[in-house]
Amino acid sequence: MQDKEILLRLFKVIGPYKKLLIISIIAMIAYSAFTTAQAYILKPTVDKIFIDKDLQMLMLIPFAIIGIFLFKAVSYYVYTFFLEKIGQSVIRDLRTSLFTHIHKQPLSFFHDHTTGTLISRVISDITLMQNAVSTALVGCIKDFFQIVFLLGFVFYQDWKLAMSVFIILPVAAIPIVKFGRIFRRLSTSTQEEVAKVSDRLYESITGNRIVKAFCREDYENKRFSNQIASLFSVTIKNAKYRSMQHPLMELIGGVAFAAIFWVGGKEVIHGTATAGTFFAFVVALIAAYEPVKNVSHINSAIQQGIAAATRIFAILDIEPKITDKKGATTLKPFKQTIEFQNVNFTYEDDTTVIKDLNLKIPAGQALAIVGSSGGGKTTLTNLIPRFLDINTGSIRIDGIDIRDVTLASLRSQIAMVTQQTILFNDSIRNNIAYGDLEATEEQIRAAAKAAYALDFVEKLPHGFDSIIGEGGARLSGGERQRISIARAILKNAPILILDEATSALDTESEREVQKALENLMKNKTTFVIAHRLSTIINCHKIIVIKDGNIVEQGTHDELLKLHGEYEMLYNMQYT
Ligand SMILES: Nc1ncnc2c1ncn2[C@@H]1O[C@H](COP(=O)(O)OP(=O)(O)O)[C@@H](O)[C@H]1O
Ligand SMILES: [Mg+2]
Known part of the structure; x- marks a missing residue:
C-alpha cells in the first residue's frame, strides 16, 4: 500500500467527525493568530512604555495582553479537547470494526494469525495510529498556521533579519526526514516484538499447568526474558533517537539565534531598527521555532502511525474467505438428507485431508x-457448518449446496x-x-x-x-x-x-x-x-x-x- 492511499483511508476513518474537526481547525487557526498577536503586542510595549514612557499605553496594554491570553486559552482548550475526542472516537470505531472483522474470518485465519498478533493489532497498533492522527492534525493545522503567521510577522517586521534565519532553516529539514525514516522502521520492529511478547505471555499463562508439571519455569522465564530483551533493545534504540532528535533541533535553533543577535544587534546599534522591533522579532521567532521543532516529532509520529495503519489495514483487507454468497437463501428447516458428494478438502499448507469422500445420512x-x-474426523465435521470450505465436490442439505445458503441459517x-x-x-x-x-x-x-x-x-x-x-x-x-x-x-x-x-x-x-x-x-x-x-x-x-x-x-x-x-x-x- 502506498502512503497516500493509507492517508486517504485514515481521512475516511475521520470522516464522521467532520463537524468536530472543523471546529477544532478554527480553534487552531485562532490559537495561531493569538500567538502571533502575543509577539505583536511586544513592539508597542517596549517602544511606547519603556522607551517613550507613554502613560496612556500603560493603561491599555495590560488589558490587551489579558484579552490575548484569554482567547488563546479558550482556543487551546477547544482544539485540544476536540482533537482528543476525534482521536478517541477513531480508536473506538476501529477497534470495534477490527473485532467484528476478526470474527467474520473462518477457522483458517486463526491458524495463520497468532493470538498475540491479533491482540497487539487491536490494542497497541490502534493506539499508535490514533496518536499519529491527533499529532498529525495538530501538526498540519495549528503548527502550520503558527509558522505562517509568525514568519509573516517576522518578515513584516524586518525582512533582512528574517532572511538570515532562512539560510539556516533548510539544515533543519535533514534531521526531520532522517528521523522520520528511522522511527517508521523501529515502529514495525517494536510491534513485531510486542506481538511476540503477547504470544509468549498468552501461551505460558494458559499453559501454566504444563509448565509446572514439566518443571519448565526456568525455561519459560528464559524464553520470556529473551523476548523482553529483544523488545528492550528496539525500544532503547527508539529512545536513543528520540533523545537525539530534540537537542539536535535545539542546536540548529541556537545557531539561528546567534546569527539573529549578531545581525539584529548591529541594526539596533546603527539605529536602522528599534529595540521594540527587535524584541518582537525575537519573540516571534522563538514562538515560530516551537512548531518547526515539532515538525520533526510530528513526522516521527506520522511515520509510526502509517506503519501501524498499514498493519491494521492489512488485517481489515483480508476478505473473509467464507461468507454468504450473493443471493444466498435461507436454509429451510432440515428434513431429509445430508449428502457429501466427491468432497475434497486441503489445508492451506497443501495437506489434503479429505479425499473424494461420498456419504449420505438420512434425517434422524x-x-x-x-x-x-x-x-481427518474433526476436519470432516468442520466442513458441515462451513468453518472450512471444501475445495471440490459438494455438501448438500436436503439437496441444497451449503454454499448457497446463508451462514447464519446453516x-x-x-x-x-x-x-x-x-x-x-x-x-x-x-x-x-x-x-x-x-x-x-x-x-x-x-x-x-x-x-x-x-x-x-x-x-x-x-x-x-x-x-x-x-x-x-x-x-x-x-x-x-x-x-x-x-x-x-x-x-x-x-x-x-x-x-x-x-x-x-x-x-x-x-x-x-x-x-x-x-x-x-x-x-x-x-x-x-x-x-x-x-x-x-x-x-x-x-x-x-x-x-x-x-x-x-x-x-x-x-x-x-x-x-x-x-x-x-x-x-x-x-x-
Ligand atoms: N490447520 C491445519 N493445517 C494443516 N493441517 C492440519 C490442520 N489441522 C489439522 N491438520 C491435519 O489434518 C489431519 C486431520 O486432522 P483431524 O481432522 O484433526 O484428525 P482427527 O480428528 O481424525 O484426529 C491431521 O493430519 C492434521 O495434521
Ligand atoms: Mg479430532
Whole structure:
C-alpha cells in the first residue's frame, strides 16, 4: 500500500467527525493568530512604555495582553479537547470494526494469525495510529498556521533579519526526514516484538499447568526474558533517537539565534531598527521555532502511525474467505438428507485431508465416525457448518449446496460439542444459554439436567451463578464437558455434531451422559466421533475414516465381520 492511499483511508476513518474537526481547525487557526498577536503586542510595549514612557499605553496594554491570553486559552482548550475526542472516537470505531472483522474470518485465519498478533493489532497498533492522527492534525493545522503567521510577522517586521534565519532553516529539514525514516522502521520492529511478547505471555499463562508439571519455569522465564530483551533493545534504540532528535533541533535553533543577535544587534546599534522591533522579532521567532521543532516529532509520529495503519489495514483487507454468497437463501428447516458428494478438502499448507469422500445420512439417523487420530474426523465435521470450505465436490442439505445458503441459517441448525471444550469466563447460566440468550430459567435447568450437570452445579456455592474462570478453569474436565453438552442441548438444533464429546468423562459419568446424549440424539441427525464403543454401537451407521477416506462402513456387526480396519480399531480401542 502506498502512503497516500493509507492517508486517504485514515481521512475516511475521520470522516464522521467532520463537524468536530472543523471546529477544532478554527480553534487552531485562532490559537495561531493569538500567538502571533502575543509577539505583536511586544513592539508597542517596549517602544511606547519603556522607551517613550507613554502613560496612556500603560493603561491599555495590560488589558490587551489579558484579552490575548484569554482567547488563546479558550482556543487551546477547544482544539485540544476536540482533537482528543476525534482521536478517541477513531480508536473506538476501529477497534470495534477490527473485532467484528476478526470474527467474520473462518477457522483458517486463526491458524495463520497468532493470538498475540491479533491482540497487539487491536490494542497497541490502534493506539499508535490514533496518536499519529491527533499529532498529525495538530501538526498540519495549528503548527502550520503558527509558522505562517509568525514568519509573516517576522518578515513584516524586518525582512533582512528574517532572511538570515532562512539560510539556516533548510539544515533543519535533514534531521526531520532522517528521523522520520528511522522511527517508521523501529515502529514495525517494536510491534513485531510486542506481538511476540503477547504470544509468549498468552501461551505460558494458559499453559501454566504444563509448565509446572514439566518443571519448565526456568525455561519459560528464559524464553520470556529473551523476548523482553529483544523488545528492550528496539525500544532503547527508539529512545536513543528520540533523545537525539530534540537537542539536535535545539542546536540548529541556537545557531539561528546567534546569527539573529549578531545581525539584529548591529541594526539596533546603527539605529536602522528599534529595540521594540527587535524584541518582537525575537519573540516571534522563538514562538515560530516551537512548531518547526515539532515538525520533526510530528513526522516521527506520522511515520509510526502509517506503519501501524498499514498493519491494521492489512488485517481489515483480508476478505473473509467464507461468507454468504450473493443471493444466498435461507436454509429451510432440515428434513431429509445430508449428502457429501466427491468432497475434497486441503489445508492451506497443501495437506489434503479429505479425499473424494461420498456419504449420505438420512434425517434422524446417527452416524458414527471412527478412525485413528489424524485421519481427518474433526476436519470432516468442520466442513458441515462451513468453518472450512471444501475445495471440490459438494455438501448438500436436503439437496441444497451449503454454499448457497446463508451462514447464519446453516449454523443455526447445527449444535456442536467440540473436541476441546471451549467455555467462557462467565456464569454457568450464561455459558449454557450461549446459543439462546433468551432461554428461560427452566430451559437452562432442563438442559443442565439432561446433560447430567444439574447435580454438580447445584452443589457449587453460587449454583448457576458461579463464575467458572477462564476457559472453565474452575471446573473439572468432565464438568466442563457436561456444561458444553448442556449448551448444545439448549440450542435444540436438528443437526448435532459430537466430537469426542465424552472423552473427559469417567466411565460412570459417561454412562449417565451417554443416556443424555441418546435422549438428545433421538429426533436429531447426529455425527458422532467417539472414542468409546458404548457411544457408537447404537448408531445407525458407522464409517471408518483412514487418510481422509471412508475405508469401511456399515453397522457394528457388519463391520466386525469384515475383519478389517474396524475390527483392528475395536480390538485396540474399545475393549
Ligand atoms: N490447520 C491445519 N493445517 C494443516 N493441517 C492440519 C490442520 N489441522 C489439522 N491438520 C491435519 O489434518 C489431519 C486431520 O486432522 P483431524 O481432522 O484433526 O484428525 P482427527 O480428528 O481424525 O484426529 C491431521 O493430519 C492434521 O495434521
Ligand atoms: Mg479430532
